[in-house]
């Protein structure tokens with residue numbers, strides 16, 4: 001199945017892990033026709049947006065800009081048409097600005113840091129260096145310009161608007177709730193039979209205003225997930241060529257763990273641009289067989305159980 005890519009970019013985006021996570025869910029025994037999706041660290045949203053669960057989607061993040069953006073989609077304050085009009089206007093201003101566009105990037109950055117406009121959030125996310133998202137100690141956007149004044153070419157604008165459109169369709173087709181809140185509040189919403197998917201900031205790695213993560217946070221998450229009656233999957237890092245994630249031994253080893261190698265292409269620090277062994281930690285057993293009820297829809301034969309003579313308009317073509 002094609003993975004839907006959201007319009008928000010971030011160095012920690014889990015796009016490449018989506019098929020793996022979905023496969024684990026399909027082998028979990030969770031009743032996907034009923035289970036609610038609970039995601040306390042929503043980030044760009046790529047994992048939840050590609051989830052096949054059919055229940056309610058309750059997601060949270062402490063980053064208000066992410067939640068504002070998705071609430072904008074929900075309320076239709078943000079639509080593909082509005083995004084196109086915005087980007088076409090901004091594209092002209094960027095391409096003709098002084099300092100090879102940097103002067104205008106700075107203007108949008110200052111504007112966003114004052115007004116928190118979700119359209120400006122997408123502009124910065126797409127025109128910032130290396131698709132990174134980082135906020136300084138005052139909670140202000142803190143990524144330099146990608147140095148491409150013609151960043152918003154017609155093809156790139158169409159790509160972003162198509163992403164907005166895909167996300168809009170998914171959000172309209174299910175029941176979504178987006179909350180600007182800490183992970184404990186979101187986890188509390190999970191009931192027996194639901195699935196909590198957690199991808200917290202990685203302990204000992206990337207940190208910014210919305211991604212500070214201490215051992216106390218990890219312990220609180222461990223306690224909340226140990227107590228829940230819901231299913232959970234935690235994405236974390238297992239080790240890289242430099243060191244191991246000590247949180248695995250300290251907390252997560254009592255659950256089931258699968259690992260897979262993953263390569264991160266962006267990140268300010270060299271350690272963040274190497275391959276890493278990603279881990280999925282979960283509190284259920286895996287079956288080897290994907291249940292038949294979630295396999296592809298059957299293509300029904302129009303003539304099944306019928307004599308072909310009784311339907312002449314079809315039978316005589």
Ligand SMILES: C[S@@+](CC[C@H](N)C(=O)[O-])C[C@H]1O[C@@H](n2cnc3c(N)ncnc32)[C@H](O)[C@@H]1O
Pocket residue numbers: 010012013014015040041042043044045046047060061062063066181182183184199200201202210211212
């Ligand atoms: C690693 S990112 C999630 C990435 C996401 N899975 C994706 O693929 O885009 C972690 C997210 O957790 C959020 N976050 C950090 N601390 C949090 C907390 N205490 N409670 C809730 N969200 C938090 C950050 O703002 C960030 O968006």
